[in-house]
């Protein structure tokens with residue numbers, strides 16, 4: 382019996398409250414992997430009905446139609462995903478609080494939002510999963526940090542890990558490490574895309590066509606990641622194997638070192654983690670006001 386069957390996911394209703402990039406990435410992954418029927422997923426937002434119509438047409442998920450409201454979907458859901466921006470989280474949770482019941486599992490993907498803040502906004506202890514996924518969940522290659530509130534049952538843990546595991550890999554971490562996960566893998570895809578943008582610019586300056594440059598850059602990043610994964614060798618060791626003494630790679634890496642490449646990446650990831658903490662603190666302050 383598969384983990385998902387054991388977890389009993391096929392009979393559950395999932396509600397995504399917040400229907401932006403991250404919600405779509407998870408929903409698309411779940412549907413592509415055929416793990417949840419689209420009809421068992423609802424996607425809700427604050428106001429943008431065109432966006433909901435687009436999601437309905439694209440995936441067949443349930444959304445509010447003219448004249449209906451979010452309430453029924455929220456009440457009926459077994460699992461509610463909170464997927465709005467941190468600045469909207471407090472208002473959103475306060476507005477849906479009357480429709481939620483203690484038997485529901487709440488899964489947040491919101492950067493910085495602590496389990497304690499969610500419980501304070503709900504005014505009670507609850508089964509809460511704080512996660513930090515990334516947009517690669519869209520293609521089943523996400524990486525998600527997961528932390529649980531004390532009330533989450535073993536069955537609910539199984540369920541969460543099955544859901545997030547169906548769209549990538551999971552790392553169950555102490556909640557105090559979720560900012561670190563944000564700095565590394567939550568924001569991480571953007572660092573890699575930024576690197577790829579720079580590689581494309583280099584390719585253009587060196588005279589390659591946009592088409593061949595893109596193919597070469599994508600395959601280079603894919604191949605390098607796959608080499609780390611399949612060989613089990615450390616990135617530093619694989620780098621050494623590319624770098625011939627006094628060769629082309631050494632010349633390039635020297636330029637990167639002059640530009641403090643490694644130090645800058647470390648500084649950037651640390652700043653992302655710090656920013657996650659700031660976003661969480663801003664939510665806490667708004668609760669205290």
Ligand SMILES: NC(=O)C1=CN([C@@H]2O[C@H](COP(=O)(O)OP(=O)(O)OC[C@H]3O[C@@H](n4cnc5c(N)ncnc54)[C@H](OP(=O)(O)O)[C@@H]3O)[C@@H](O)[C@H]2O)C=CC1
Nearest residue numbers: 399400401402403426427428429465466467469473491492
């Ligand atoms: N994007 C990413 O790579 C990642 C994002 N996250 C987290 O995911 C969360 C969402 O980010 P992202 O998907 O990029 O954001 P988007 O801006 O793409 O989407 C935000 C969604 O929230 C909705 N929303 C806003 N206010 C409310 C409200 N009061 N009630 C219900 N829905 C509301 C918006 O609806 P409307 O358009 O109608 O206003 C919109 O559908 C963030 O907290 C972020 O920290 C986590 C990991 C990675």
Ligand SMILES: O=C(O)[C@@H]1CCC=N1
Nearest residue numbers: 492515563567568569
């Ligand atoms: O930029 C952000 O705030 C979100 C959280 C992690 C990735 N994107």
